[in-house]
Amino acid sequence: DSGVTQTPKHLITATGQRVTLRCSPRSGDLSVYWYQQSLDQGLQFLIQYYNGEERAKGNILERFSAQQFPDLHSELNLSSLELGDSALYFCASSASGGASETQYFGPGTRLLVL
Amino acid sequence: SQKIEQNSEALNIQEGKTATLTCNYTNYSPAYLQWYRQDPGRGPVFLLLIRENEKEKRKERLKVTFDTTLKQSLFHITASQPADSATYLCALMTTDSWGKLQFGAGTQVVVTP
Numbered sequence: 172d173s174g175v176t177q178t179p180k181h182l183i184t185a186t187g188q189r190v191t192l193r194c195s196p197r198s199g200d201l202s203v204y205w206y207q208q209s210l211d212q213g214l215q216f217l218i219q220y221y222n223g224e225e226r227a228k229g230n231i232l233e234r235f236s237a238q239q240f241p242d243l244h245s246e247l248n249l250s251s252l253e254l255g256d257s258a259l260y261f262c263a264s265s266a267s268g269g270a271s272e273t274q275y276f277g278p279g280t281r282l283l284v285l
Numbered sequence: 286s287q288k289i290e291q292n293s294e295a296l297n298i299q300e301g302k303t304a305t306l307t308c309n310y311t312n313y314s315p316a317y318l319q320w321y322r323q324d325p326g327r328g329p330v331f332l333l334l335i336r337e338n339e340k341e342k343r344k345e346r347l348k349v350t351f352d353t354t355l356k357q358s359l360f361h362i363t364a365s366q367p368a369d370s371a372t373y374l375c376a377l378m379t380t381d382s383w384g385k386l387q388f389g390a391g392t393q394v395v396v397t398p
Contacts, residue, residue, distance in 0.1 A: 274331065
């Protein structure tokens with residue numbers, strides 16, 4: 172158990188809908204990362220937050236947005252969902268977001284868009 | 286374009302032997318290279334980190350080498366066990382991309398008794 176929690180574990184929704192994925196980092200970690208893993212793209216970095224502020228951005232679609240709240244939990248919002256958004260979404264956390272830090276991954280949210 | 290390549294074919298190995306996985310990269314100057322293990326349907330688990338100025342790192346039965354001239358890292362599992370069966374991912378981080386890990390597609394290892 173990494174100490175990172177993600178909810179929900181599974182999500183089934185329809186195209187065009189909007190969903191929110193939630194992540195609680197390990198106790199004491201200030202930085203949160205979101206990744207998307209699909210069969211054809213592998214594990215792709217989406218976005219990083221540190222203590223409530225956005226720090227780094229990957230190839231995150233404009234339909235996706237995220238935020239980190241004062242209690243350090245984070246939410247990833249996915250809107251206007253398409254079939255291709257079906258994937259595993261992982262949240263990870265680290266102490267302060269530095270380059271040499273270990274990132275601890277949560278169990279993931281499996282999203283299926285029908 | 287930037288690429289991180291890992292052998293897409295599964296590595297089938299007998300228990301007790303050494304498994305060697307390769308991670309090659311192009312158009313990167315990574316400051317750090319990490320290896321993760323991922324079991325089906327679960328999140329990656331950190332195994333080892335090696336810095337650009339380090340040649341080799343060990344942890345129990347695991348060994349990682351990093352050759353910045355060849356742009357390659359090798360990951361070894363010695364005395365492999367069936368419990369080592371999983372997908373192993375390499376990930377790079379450059380000095381200008383703090384926190385932004387770039388992952389390879391991973392190599393599946395299957396250890397048979």
